[in-house]
Amino acid sequence: MHRLLEGLVVVEASRGVAVRYCGRLFARLGATVTRAAGGDDAAIGYAGEAGRAYGRWLDQGKVAGAPASADLVIGGQDPADLVEAAALAGRLDAVLLELTWFHAEGPWTQWRGTDELIQALTGVTYPFGPKDGPPILSQGHGPQITAGVTAFNAALGALLAHPRPGRVSVNVFEAFMCLTETGAVSALMEGGGSVRLGVNRFVPTYPCTSYRTADGWLGVSTLTPAQWKGLCGILGRPELAEAPRFATTVERLLAADEIDALLAPLFLARSTAEWVALSDAARIPATPMPDLAELPKVDHWAERGAFGPFGEGEITAPNLPWRMMFGGAAPALESGPPQAPLRGVRVVDFSMGWAGPLCARTLGDLGADVVKIESESHPDWWRGWEADEAGDPPPRETKFSFISMNRNKRGVVLDLLTPDGVSKARELVAGADVVVENFAAGVMDKLGLGSAVRRELNPGLVAVSMPAFGAGGPLSGIRAYGSTVEQASGLPFVNGCDGWAPCLQHVAFGDPIAGLFAAAAVLSALYARERAGGAEIDLAQVACLFQFAADAVVAQQFTEGPLPRTGSRRPRAAPTAVVAAGGEDCWLAVAVDGPRAWRALCGVLGRDDWADDPTLSRVEGRAARADAIEAALASWAAPQDAEFAAGRLQSAGVPAAPVLRGDVLAYLPQLAEAGFWPEMERRYVGRHVIPAAPFAYDGVRPALLRPAPILGEHTEEVLDELLSAGRTRA
Numbered sequence: 001m002h003r004l005l006e007g008l009v010v011v012e013a014s015r016g017v018a019v020r021y022c023g024r025l026f027a028r029l030g031a032t033v034t035r036a037a038g039g040d041d042a043a044i045g046y047a048g049e050a051g052r053a054y055g056r057w058l059d060q061g062k063v064a065g066a067p068a069s070a071d072l073v074i075g076g077q078d079p080a081d082l083v084e085a086a087a088l089a090g091r092l093d094a095v096l097l098e099l100t101w102f103h104a105e106g107p108w109t110q111w112r113g114t115d116e117l118i119q120a121l122t123g124v125t126y127p128f129g130p131k132d133g134p135p136i137l138s139q140g141h142g143p144q145i146t147a148g149v150t151a152f153n154a155a156l157g158a159l160l161a162h163p164r165p166g167r168v169s170v171n172v173f174e175a176f177m178c179l180t181e182t183g184a185v186s187a188l189m190e191g192g193g194s195v196r197l198g199v200n201r202f203v204p205t206y207p208c209t210s211y212r213t214a215d216g217w218l219g220v221s222t223l224t225p226a227q228w229k230g231l232c233g234i235l236g237r238p239e240l241a242e243a244p245r246f247a248t249t250v251e252r253l254l255a256a257d258e259i260d261a262l263l264a265p266l267f268l269a270r271s272t273a274e275w276v277a278l279s280d281a282a283r284i285p286a287t288p289m290p291d292l293a294e295l296p297k298v299d300h301w302a303e304r305g306a307f308g309p310f311g312e313g314e315i316t317a318p319n320l321p322w323r324m325m326f327g328g329a330a331p332a333l334e335s336g337p338p339q340a341p342l343r344g345v346r347v348v349d350f351s352m353g354w355a356g357p358l359c360a361r362t363l364g365d366l367g368a369d370v371v372k373i374e375s376e377s378h379p380d381w382w383r384g385w386e387a388d389e390a391g392d393p394p395p396r397e398t399k400f401s402f403i404s405m406n407r408n409k410r411g412v413v414l415d416l417l418t419p420d421g422v423s424k425a426r427e428l429v430a431g432a433d434v435v436v437e438n439f440a441a442g443v444m445d446k447l448g449l450g451s452a453v454r455r456e457l458n459p460g461l462v463a464v465s466m467p468a469f470g471a472g473g474p475l476s477g478i479r480a481y482g483s484t485v486e487q488a489s490g491l492p493f494v495n496g497c498d499g500w501a502p503c504l505q506h507v508a509f510g511d512p513i514a515g516l517f518a519a520a521a522v523l524s525a526l527y528a529r530e531r532a533g534g535a536e537i538d539l540a541q542v543a544c545l546f547q548f549a550a551d552a553v554v555a556q557q558f559t560e561g562p563l564p565r566t567g568s569r570r571p572r573a574a575p576t577a578v579v580a581a582g583g584e585d586c587w588l589a590v591a592v593d594g595p596r597a598w599r600a601l602c603g604v605l606g607r608d609d610w611a612d613d614p615t616l617s618r619v620e621g622r623a624a625r626a627d628a629i630e631a632a633l634a635s636w637a638a639p640q641d642a643e644f645a646a647g648r649l650q651s652a653g654v655p656a657a658p659v660l661r662g663d664v665l666a667y668l669p670q671l672a673e674a675g676f677w678p679e680m681e682r683r684y685v686g687r688h689v690i691p692a693a694p695f696a697y698d699g700v701r702p703a704l705l706r707p708a709p710i711l712g713e714h715t716e717e718v719l720d721e722l723l724s725a726g727r728t729r730a
Contacts (some may be wrong), residue, residue: 002324003030004528008159009070011092012062013085015039016077017115017141018099018172020058021148021547022155023074027061028320029524034070035062043594044141046555046563047572047619053558054551057317060310070094072155077101077113077172097155097168099147103674104169112597112655116568116576118143118172120589123180123194123662125578128495128505131198134578135587135659137568138495138505142548147175149516149547154695156523157342157366162335165697174676174694177665178358178512181691182401184665189400189688194661196585197253199500202507206253207231208483209260210289210492210502211267217289217502218267218275219487221480223249230282234275235266276478285479287488289502292549292556292563295490300475306543307553315557318550321543322521323470325536328459332530333433338697340367345526347434348373348425349409350449352380354482354508355466355541356438357405358515363434363522364408365693365702371428371718372409372709375416379711380406393684396711403682403708404691411709412718416447427722429454434522435463438514438541441476451536460534462525464518468510470540480541485510489545494552497567513548514541574622575601578659579634581642587659588642590633590649598622600653605632675701682707 008031012023015036027033041055042048070092075085076099089096101113111117116137119125129136151170158168177184187193200209208221222228228249232241240262246252252259267275272288279286290298296307296316308319336343345368349360357372357380364370374380382405383396412428415421426449429435435454437444444450444465454463465471468480469488478484486492486509492502518539525535546553556563568578573593581588592598595617602611610629615621622629637645642658649656660668666689671677677689693702 002326002528002532004524004532006030008032008072009067010034010072010074011067011070011088011094012036013073013075013088014077014081016081016099016144017044017058018144018147018151019074019076021145022097022099022151023062024058024060025149025152025520026072032067033062034065034067035059037064043572045551045572046558050551050555050558051572053311053315054554056311057315057550057554067092071159072097074099074151074155095155095158095164095166095168097151097170099151100169100171102173102670103171103676105675106670106673108173108670111650111657112653113172114573114591114593114655115141115143116589116591117655117657118176120578120657120659121173122176123184123660123665124176124506125589125659126194126587126661127196127202129196129199131196131201133196133585133587134568134580135196136496137576137578137589139570140494140548140551143172143176145548146178146513146516147172149520150175150178150694153362153516153519153523156520156527158338158697160333160335160523160527161338161341163338165338167698169696169699170694173670174674177676177691177694178516179506179509180662180665182354182404183662185404185689185691186400187663188666189685193663198256199496199503201253201256202483202504203253204249205481205483205507206249206256207259207263208504208507210487211264212501213267213272213275214270216272218272219287219289219484219492219502220279221285221483221487223481227284228252230284231279234278234282234284235263237262237266280477280479283479285481285484287475287478287480287484289487289492290490291493292490292552295549295553300469300473301543303473304470304540304543306540306546315554317554318543318546321517321546322537322539324521324525324538326532326534328455328461328534330460330529330534333526336367339700339703342366342368345369345433346431347371347436348428348432350435350437350439350444353382353438354405354511355514355518356436357382358512359464359466359518359522360436361405361408362516362519367702368434370409371714372406372411373414373416373425373428374411374711375413375421376711377415377417383711397684400688403685403688406708407680407690407704408706409709410706410714410718411712412715413712416449422448424719424722425449426453426457428718429461430457431722431725432458432461433526435461436518436522437464438466440479441467441469441471455534455536458534460529462522462529462535462537464522464537464539466514466518466539466541468541470543471538482508482511485514485541486545488542490549490553491545494549494563494565496565498565500565510541510545514539514544517544569623569626571623572619574619575626575629575633577626577630577633579630579637581637581645581658582640583642586642588637588645588656589659590654590656592622593655597654601633601649604649604652604654605636607632678704680704680707683710
């Protein structure tokens with residue numbers, strides 16, 4: 001791995017997982033990172049020795065000591081740690097990155113945070129689990145990992161600015177909103193509500209599930225009519241594609257049990273590899289689903305170097321999720337001002353959907369000029385699938401997922417299937433600093449815009465390609481959605497309960513996460529461009545989710561047989577549970593993360609006997625009596641409003657939160673008071689809510705300069721700039 005950030009000095013002032021993961025990214029990219037002392041990593045990851053090994057992975061490449069100066073101090077996530085970090089940043093004349101659980105404004109500012117509570121509050125937990133409940137908390141430190149990479153992007157942007165801002169603010173809650181912000185805006189502006197339909201049942205796609213094969217598991221996602229028809233064809237049941245009751249993806253979702261009963265026996269007839277090959281030929285997203293023990297040994301990932309040993313070499317864990325190739329002279333990046341560090345950087349965004357557009361949106365939030373390329377025949381699919389655009393307003397201009405993901409961009413229409421369209425696209429690439437694309441592997445080559453062409457046009461270009469499985473390796477040709485990415489990641493064998501089929505926690509978990517990591521890769525390459533030259537970044541979206549499975553991959557190596565799947569319970573904290581509160585389908589999440597929180601819970605429940613019981617002073621003792629403790633908690637919560645009950649527990653010092661539906665997030669006082677839901681004006685939809693950037697410099701969020709473009713809105717403007725630039729060169 002090239003040491004792109006060599007010369008930067010970073011100091012961690014906390015042992016929180018989010019802080020340490022952010023620091024890990026800096027360290028693995030070549031910065032000198034000093035880790036904080038103290039703490040027992042037996043209380044993170046899967047606890048015990050597995051937790052300590054996970055802690056060593058988080059600290060890989062870091063050093064001990066106290067530097068005389070630094071560029072960045074990372075503080076958080078507790079108030080006392082932030083005070084110490086601020087003082088340290090002042091002494092070292094460094095930028096302070098403050099990484100908290102919640103924004104400093106809002107009713108939850110003083111709440112205690114955990115990964116479990118952030119899942120519950122962002123709407124991620126509610127749709128995951130049995131239809132009748134309870135919702136299930138996902139395992140791991142996903143919210144903190146998300147916040148860590150979000151903070152890395154914000155901090156590296158700050159370090160590119162001149163002058164640098166004094167303070168960068170990121171909070172875990174808003175960072176993890178990347179998974180649900182578009183749905184929240186759509187629910188507010190278009191209507192609709194959140195639902196929980198059962199395990200592996202997510203709107204709007206079905207089948208979007210796992211099927212047992214002759215030798216393992218296959219992950220299948222079918223959204224379009226052509227994919228459903230192709231799936232029925234390879235299974236030898238073409239008549240199912242003609243059945244009216246299965247005509248649309250929503251109708252199939254409502255008939256999911258019937259469909260599974262018809263399809264599941266058929267998948268047992270062939271091996272996973274055979275089904276993947278047949279699916280690929282029929283253009284159906286389908287992937288092998290290796291378990292945690294198999295995952296690091298998969299040929300594709302071995303070839304890409306996705307896993308490697310660390311520490312003394314006894315443990316294997318994920319590496320960074322990209323490969324980079326460098327070459328070609330490139331000018332130094334001109335620093336922008338503190339509120340727009342990438343001002344002057346031109347990004348050409350060929351991407352569609354969620355992952356690539358989020359990467360480009362992040363760069364736009366940092367001040368880059370992002371030019372989004374679409375065509376009349378192939379617009380961004382988040383504008384919708386409608387072929388007839390004769391409505392008033394046009395349906396493709398009213399989709400709030402697209403509108404949320406594409407602010408701060410200019411829109412250009414170019415038909416890349418014509419010589420003229422490709423010619424103009426090449427001119428844009430020749431004058432760009434960054435190219436972003438998330439097509440399937442090989443598509444850009446077929447369009448005449450592949451890496452070799454890009455390097456010839458612009459040797460100093462930083463280009464990121466982000467197919468699901470990366471641009472090289474045996475699995476690189478697999479078609480994929482965000483669900484496919486999670487199906488291939490090992491996470492379906494981590495979450496849920498023993499006895500369940502491998503299960504998804506989200507309809508497209510891989511999409512936004514890959515977008516954040518793509519932005520991290522681009523920013524790192526831009527930082528080093530003058531020294532390293534232009535870069536081709538080959539990012540595998542699936543490998544981004546390995547970062548979320550790292551604690552489980554490590555724990556598997558300490559476990560005989562499959563790693564247990566324990567629902568909402570986890571070995572590092574007990575009780576951790578979701579219990580019913582007052583009202584229909586209302587739930588309360590509680591995560592007791594230490595002795596102080598346990599004694600506080602006992603006080604709320606009126607169980608002084610438990611507080612005095614030495615066998616319950618340790619997490620192992622409480623885990624052994626989890627059924628009784630959770631029953632008492634459920635009895636206490638049952639007559640109360642979930643948010644009221646959570647507030648009572650938080651006031652006593654117990655981490656707790658209501659399990660919120662995604663359709664209420666746009667109404668939350670916490671987000672409103674934090675300024676997370678600003679408004680913009682856009683043709684066809686008028687005044688509308690938009691999610692803000694989940695970071696701030698010196699207390700100010702990045703400016704919202706443009707609403708999402710109308711299809712082709714800036715074509716003439718951008719092409720005139722090309723013509724003018726051509727005349728200047730002549």
